[in-house]
Amino acid sequence: MDVASFLQQCGIGITSGVFLGLMAVGYTLVYGTVGLIHFAHGDVVMLGGCLALAILSFLVPLPVVPLTGCLAVILAAMCSGLFCGCLNVCIDRFVYRPLRDAPPLSPLVSAIGVSFVLMNVGLVWIGPTDRAFPKIFLDTTHSVGGISILMADLLVLAISVPPLLCLYVLLRQTRFGRSLRSIAAITRATARSGEAGKLIGATFFISGFLGGVASVAAGIHATTINYQMGHQMGLYALTAAVLGGIGSVPGAIVGGLVVGLLRAISVAVLGPRWAMASVFLVLIVFLAFRPQGIYGKSKTRGGQH
Amino acid sequence: MKNNRFCPQNRSSLRQGWVVVACTAVGLSCFGCQETNSNRICLVSSLPRTGVSGQVSDEVVQGIRLAIEEVKGRVGRFMLEYRDLDNSASVSGRWTSEGEAANARLAVQDPDVMAYVGTLNSGAARVSMPILNYADLLMVSPANTAVGLTKPGLGIPGEPGVYRPSGRLNYIRVVPADDLQGPLAADWAFGRGVRRVFVVDDAGVYGQGVASLFADRCREKGMVVLAHVSIDPQAAEFKSFVRSVMSADPDLVYFGGSARTKGGQLARDLVSAESEAILLVSDGCRTKAFLDAAGAASLEGRCFATSAGLSPQQSDCSKIMFLQRYQQKYGTCPSNAAIHGYEAARLAIRAIADVGRKDRRAIVESAFASRVDDGVLGDWSIDVNGDTTLQEVSVSVVRNGTFEHEEVVPAADIGKKNVSR
Structure with a gap:
């Protein structure tokens, strides 16, 4: 692989890594707060993609004018984010909250169950086939130093990075953020209290909102969506969260970028069939030497926002 | 103890028991087809009815239904019944081994089933072929193209013998490999x-x-x-x-x-x-x-x-008649899947009609001896391996x-x- 090809693959990897990072933050926030792997997160994101598809199909007639196209994408990302946030809150309220005192495997199995239910909702909503996402820039490409940059990929970065910056400000600079970080240290006993319940609900909402934005970014990047997309995206994002150190927001973002880059380069070097295996192989080897992940602290769970 | 059997509570349990038995019997008669019916012959298909392949399966089923309509739902003195079985799981959107095996067993256990149209996927055929082979049930695939299913020496070691445990052939495909x-x-x-x-x-x-x-x-x-x-x-x-x-x-x-x-x-x-x-x-x-x-x-x-095979757009008279019927019924041109579904069902129906009785082995032999000289994709017959003699792409x-x-x-x-x- 020459330098230009390598950089090209890095560009593709970073683009996909950014929205995987958004999803990974969702996993890590929920885990850091209630100690639960929210297995249905990928499918919540998939449903966000379905809503975004419906909005964009309605708002983006061909030929597309870039400015209105961008506004439509921003609107779709906001709506999708709100939808996924509310859906996540509902899932927590009706599925996870009654199981706060249950053995750890109960919410885990419920989460898997919710995942399958949502997948079937997606199947009914958009049907079994791949659905084309409206093209915002009609494959406009710019060449920089021999590297082709798709305008659509720049749009992916443009809608993915601001929510991450907002999250940083929210967690670091606001009272709400400090409360959210402190809730990470709560015990099972206090998790049922009113204040903790609200903060947990807020965590699920933020997690879902970021997932909704990620779904739009993923749709623009892949140019299609389907009702099974949440499964593999969810796996990659969960890997990113664990690789970065589950419970750590910066870790999830870095993990997402690492997974995106690894995947892109594996596809180029080993072929697409081995991409997933190679990403997980790296995860296994890395965790063998650093079980807590890149940003995680050893022997702790959560509390590192 | 003896008196207790006649207390009201037990009578209620007895009634509930009879209700369960009655429901089971009705269920079996409706869905199981376990008891033979002298006037009925059943043709089943096993296809992935959900997921991406669901659309192709729809077209195959449309072809099958058209073939059954052509004979007005009768083969000789028998009423021809069609059962559209699903071998897929909705979540995965693809065929499953469990689904395909269950469909094959269902068909084998029903003495009125005389032909099995399927599968769409070669992998699924690998599951059901041995089950159907033991029962000498005619299997006609409208879509399997993996060479090892029929052709000795071209597939993986052991193929196609592993799909024919009885040593006899029962599998035919109407699409070239x-x-x-x-x-x-x-x-x-x-x-x-x-x-x-x-x-x-x-x-x-x-x-x-x-x-x-x-x-x-x-x-x-x-x-x-x-x-x-x-x-x-x-x-x-x-x-x-x-x-x-x-x-x-x-x-x-x-x-x-x-x-x-x-x-x-x-x-x-x-x-x-x-x-x-x-x-x-x-x-x-x-x-x-x-x-x-x-x-x-x-x-x-x-x-x-x-x-x-030949394209349906290369029409001669018999094809035009088929195209007209299909368009009239479904309002669209038939795809290759629909045509292969139609040809598969027609081959099975003709074999059943030629034999004229519920004899699975005789129906298989009749199907192998078939010559189709009015086929939608051309004139063809079945070779010794069960493959179509169509040689065009x-x-x-x-x-x-x-x-x-x-x-x-x-x-x-x-x-x-x-x-x-």
Whole structure:
């Protein structure tokens, strides 16, 4: 692989890594707060993609004018984010909250169950086939130093990075953020209290909102969506969260970028069939030497926002 | 103790018990078909009715229903009943071994079932073939193309003997196998002046098989096979991979697989990356689902698909009658899947009619002896392995948002050359 090809693959990897990072933050926030792997997160994101598809199909007639196209994408990302946030809150309220005192495997199995239910909702909503996402820039490409940059990929970065910056400000600079970080240290006993319940609900909402934005970014990047997309995206994002150190927001973002880059380069070097295996192989080897992940602290769970 | 049996509580339990027994009996009579009915013959199909393949299955079923309608739902003195079985799981959207095996057992256990039309996927056929073979039940596939299902020495070791545990043959397919489609696709590409090919498959039984045969034939013809790569059919997109394809600078990219295994996404990503290579896909992609996923407009004139047999657009009289009936009933032109479903059902119905009684072995032998001289895809019969004698492959091109017939590639110089997988 020459330098230009390598950089090209890095560009593709970073683009996909950014929205995987958004999803990974969702996993890590929920885990850091209630100690639960929210297995249905990928499918919540998939449903966000379905809503975004419906909005964009309605708002983006061909030929597309870039400015209105961008506004439509921003609107779709906001709506999708709100939808996924509310859906996540509902899932927590009706599925996870009654199981706060249950053995750890109960919410885990419920989460898997919710995942399958949502997948079937997606199947009914958009049907079994791949659905084309409206093209915002009609494959406009710019060449920089021999590297082709798709305008659509720049749009992916443009809608993915601001929510991450907002999250940083929210967690670091606001009272709400400090409360959210402190809730990470709560015990099972206090998790049922009113204040903790609200903060947990807020965590699920933020997690879902970021997932909704990620779904739009993923749709623009892949140019299609389907009702099974949440499964593999969810796996990659969960890997990113664990690789970065589950419970750590910066870790999830870095993990997402690492997974995106690894995947892109594996596809180029080993072929697409081995991409997933190679990403997980790296995860296994890395965790063998650093079980807590890149940003995680050893022997702790959560509390590192 | 004795008195207790007659207390009101126990009488209530007894009544509940009888209700359960009655419901079970009604259920069995409705769904199980376990008891033989002297006036009824059952034809079943086993296809993936959900997921991406659901659309293709719909078309196959439409063809089957048309064939049954033609005989007005009767074969001789028997009422012909059709049961449309699903071998897929809705969540995965694809056929499952459990589903296919259950359907085969259901068919075997029902003494009125005389023919089994299926499967769509070669992998699924591998599950049900031995089950049906033990029962001497005629199995007619409208879509299986893996060579090992019928042809000795061309599949994996042990094929096709492992699918015939009784030692007798009961499996027929009305669609030519991949040893024809793959090589003839390569011949067509060579004839168009293609010299550098990049071969991609979906890592499945069908896709990998047809792509390997295509690649082998390309090498025989002196073309350069730049690479033969399997994709991950679960991947969301192939942007990184497409960059590797483009850096190899092929004249043609061949994809062995189906719309279900991301053929549409691959085509879409190739177009997005501004690849100038021709795209040639196997018959699994010759579907609306493929065009919807890929974006038909962007593939105009540059994406070609092979399909076994003659194209329905090459109409003679019998075909025109079929096309008219089909269009009248369903309001659309029949796809290849619909035609193969129709031909498979018609072959089974004729075999049952020829025998005139519920004798599974005799029906199988009758089907093997069939000669179809009014077939929609031409005149054909069944060879000793259970394969159709049709030896042509049609090539279609994407035009006006759909696949339009381009030309027929005859099996002139393929001969009987063995192409190993």
